[in-house]
Amino acid sequence: MENVVVIGGDGFCGWPTALHLSRRGYGVNIVDNLSRRRIDEELGATSLTPIAPIDQRIAAWKEISGREIGFDKIDVALEFDALVALLNEVKPTAIVHFGEQRAAPYSMRGLSEKRYTVDNNIAATHNILAAVAASGRDIHVVHLGTMGVYGYDGDGLEIPEGYQQVKVTGDDGAEFEREILYPTNPGSVYHMTKSMDQLMFQFYAKNDQLRITDLHQGIVWGTQTPETRLDERLINRFDYDGDYGTVLNRFLMQAAVGHPLSVHGTGGQTRAFIHIRDTVRCIELAIANPPAKGERVVIRNQMAETHRVRDLAKLVASMTGVQVAFVDNPRKEAAENDLRVSNQSFRDLGLKPTLLAEGLLEETVDIAEKYVDRYRPSTIAACSVWTTMNKPGIVKGVDRIEVSAA
């Protein structure tokens, strides 16, 4: 049996990934510092769905599937020796690395959140790479990156999977081709750390011949996977707060409580999306298809489709009958952007993704409406501002009034 260590395996993507891999026959060990639960407390936020403690989650999985999942509470950014000891004990063939602070708004909330995001994410990634290199074991590192590293003011070209062919002019005036890492243009401190991760992957792949896959993921929507729906103790998170809740979840929540959907700016922002069911399948495909030793980092775009925010709002509004309200945008970003992304690599591996139009009703009925009594209205508004020039007051008007009226 191949063993896989899932770092951040208590989180929104990590937990269903751990269950999916366990069901598929991998020996799974979760490593998590439980920071996501701690940040919930810090923000006064909570998952709409009732999340069981990690030991109950794992015991329920054992009861239902008969399979064991290991758990170690290790902070990989700080407890390096414990990480090394774990790798020697578990002897994994792959590590799935979700061990990073993953909310852009949280990373822009204030100085301590900016510094935490940088210190945590960079040290976590580097410690994993250094530990794998030092172990002498052939461990494939599969990292969850984000489409967001590229920013959203591109030149209209389809975003390739990591690398781009460009032409440069030689001293003799003749042009020649070279391949570059597709240039990043991060829009938050969080996205910046994922761009920095890329450089560490590049170095460790070259210097230590580590096998590394970097998955540039779109916004993940949906809550349940076939495994998490087996028992309520296995249920996955549904975040709708202003920091961790992605735009679709906030719309679903607003619709469930009968409020207008608050669209920031013109809603012309185009984003990439993928269902959590496809996230876990992609990770399994990535684990099964590592780069050869000594090969460059494999970068795959992990997304199914793109949508404009206002079109999402229309879709949710048409399903639920709520209104759409346009409010100020706290982010520093283009009002309107196009986004075209190649996902050829996962399509070639056989992925047939779930699309929004098919899965959205399930989210509305089975999650947002079912658990509406657990809704905490005060946490839904975005409170982060992108620069010192934007004072907190920019998030105002309709958005706040709407929400506090709930």
Added chain:
Amino acid sequence: MENVVVIGGDGFCGWPTALHLSRRGYGVNIVDNLSRRRIDEELGATSLTPIAPIDQRIAAWKEISGREIGFDKIDVALEFDALVALLNEVKPTAIVHFGEQRAAPYSMRGLSEKRYTVDNNIAATHNILAAVAASGRDIHVVHLGTMGVYGYDGDGLEIPEGYQQVKVTGDDGAEFEREILYPTNPGSVYHMTKSMDQLMFQFYAKNDQLRITDLHQGIVWGTQTPETRLDERLINRFDYDGDYGTVLNRFLMQAAVGHPLSVHGTGGQTRAFIHIRDTVRCIELAIANPPAKGERVVIRNQMAETHRVRDLAKLVASMTGVQVAFVDNPRKEAAENDLRVSNQSFRDLGLKPTLLAEGLLEETVDIAEKYVDRYRPSTIAACSVWTTMNKPGIVKGVDRIEVSAA
């Protein structure tokens, strides 16, 4: 009077920069955690020149020049609040940021050194940027980067100053130009951190309109500046150990004790060089020529000339009469490389650099021969290995025997 904070102002580049700026009329505050002195103790190494404690250095400067230099022992990677308080008190118009672990061999020595280099360098740079952004003050950040971020297996083109024009092919098959950050290809964990710094500069320049200059410096040689030679208590460091001693200093030291000069590999490695006197002038020029607010990061190549290592060895051998010995190379790098670098930006600002052929005799007589009695033979060999595949035994033979016979 304009105030400048020199972070890392007790180090090899930082100290002469602090004195130079003080003499030119800037109010200078040194911030340093004295880590370089601590690492000397850790390595059992010491500067060939006798370095006075920081308080004696500053007192001597006051005595000789009549000028005050402030000093705060702050670790900018860890003591964020102290850094913020200092900026509010000093109100600098510029920060010169030398506050990073700067030796590639030290960064590859082992796991704790790799982790220290990443944790320290990234947190230091990010804390400075976050503190400046939060201060609301218009503080120009001048950072010391390195030519080494680009690696030494280029495509033969002259390395530009940070940015490169490339052509990409649009969906309609037509080509168009775009500008990219010249791609990095770091050859050590240390160089990797400097590549990562670039991404933080790019983000903070864009998001917070910080004014940032990144200086990609060559290997600095020479010891004294007009200020440090005014009194022996002001003397600058001369490192010759296997971690912090650059190739030229090791040659000068070997020559002074009558040993063959140990050239790693074929000595075909081409590197960029600059004299410490020109380093301090370049920094003054960089401070005086900041980017406009909202402009992209200004990147300047801070180097005077390039040489192959074996040609350096020949130069030192011809001056001193010692032999040249070729030994194994502990680094993972091309045996031979070309290197052409644009330094137009500083030439346009009036820099007329000191060249090796002019200044080398002074180093031999005034430093290496004068202080030869302080030489500690055991520290000169390179002990770091670049991968777990290279066991320590690779640094062997002529090099070690030579050195331990001293």
